[in-house]
Amino acid sequence: MIDIASQLAHIVGERFVSNNPEEAFFYARDPGLMPAHKPDYVVVPKTASEIQEILRLASRERIPVVPMGAGMSLTGLVIPLRGGIVIDMKRMNRILEVNEKARYVIVEGGTSHGALKAYLDKHCPRLRHSIPDSPATATVAANVMIHGQGRLTQQYGFNSDMVSGLEVVLPSGEICTIGSCALSPYWFSKGAPLPDLTGLFLGWFGATGIITKVALKLYPRKKMRDVEIFVTDRDDLVPDMVYELTHTEMVEDINIFAQPMPMIFKDNHHITLFITGDTDEELEFKRKMVWNCLDGFIKSKDGGFMSVPPVMKPTLLDMPQRSVSRFADVKKGGGFEYSGPIIPVETYPACTRKVMELGSKYDLAYSAMARVIGRNHAMMFGFAFTFNRADPQMMERTRKALEEGGEFALAAGGVFWKPTIDEQRLALEKMDATTRDLMKMIKENLDPLGIMNPGNWEVV
């Protein structure tokens, strides 16, 4: 019988492979609510060719493989449901190239958003990327893999829409480039004018290949950035307000939150607007456009701008914004999870009422938090709850509340985002049968042995 641990050590070096119980304990879980399952081995490769060799070994020996970034997606997507090898990508963290004029960056598959932001702050102060509000350790590759959203999503769509090229190791161990980089030294486009093959990988949770390089579009960074908050108690008018705001094309990012704590927030919806400019004039012009577009709602006494207290501003302008993580500590025990379906903006009122109903039904502290995607094209709606990890009953209540919230959003016309295994099953059941067959065909062709992140997007 072959000794897998020594084969892995031969590939990555002894220090970077482990089957110790302590390590297996940590890599068996993520910070969310999904049940743990231990891997047999953890490896931390440094190069794409090491990943190629790991996948060849896994194919030969039929061992499951789960790629992992920071493990912050919360919904169990990095939990090795059938054991096998967890590939921790963190050592592949180099920023390989910035093309300042064409505004893109190429990073390795384990580079974190925090590291990319720090690099751009220091070396390319006129450029920025769409940073999500996840902890700064979250990786760029995993974020686009799960179609994440960030600070520029209202303007440019999902973070995955901003990908301009990929390098992927296929389950067979072959390596390929996707996009303009497949035939040009420039990584300016993920597809057009060629067929867009990124869809074979993005959204698949590593079940069709491992991303070893990502090119991401960068955008102009303005010198100034400010925040305004429009407050309303009319949830039914929020979609119209967002429609007017997106019509101005003056706002960088629109987030909405509704939560009962602190008391001052109760029963209100806070539309948080981020505005940028290179000069005072530009900033003020944009601010005026934003104020004017909501004039009608102010006149009808359906809402108004609140003055943002100076102590609150730095928190709101922080990138990533840490207030979401702090929400986890509202209840003793520090647990936090959200189900974040992508919904039509018009269903915001129904979803907000649902999160409040679930909060009181399951006796949980809740927050409804939304981010506008594109020019009102959709919205990520977070049914967010906090819980005490030391209280199993409370965790079970949270699980139920999240499940009900996700199913409600699905019935209302939304689509799960970073779905749990159960949500993936529900989505596959509801999906057009021919689309499902197409997914099956893709999965079976790319991963005929079914070794890649098994359990995920498994079409039976």
Ligand SMILES: Cc1cc2nc3c(=O)[nH]c(=O)nc-3n(C[C@H](O)[C@H](O)[C@H](O)COP(=O)(O)OP(=O)(O)OC[C@H]3O[C@@H](n4cnc5c(N)ncnc54)[C@H](O)[C@@H]3O)c2cc1C
């Ligand atoms: C407080 C908080 C706030 C958050 N706010 C946001 C937000 O504003 N926007 C947002 O988008 N998300 C947010 N998230 C969710 C999540 O943290 C991010 O989406 C994050 O980018 C996930 O990255 P990760 O490296 O942790 O992914 P992981 O959990 O490690 O991986 C996610 C998936 O990608 C796969 N994967 C990982 N690396 C690779 C690779 N190289 N190749 C192939 N597959 C791979 C994994 O197998 C898994 O299926 C938030 C989370 C928290 C806890």
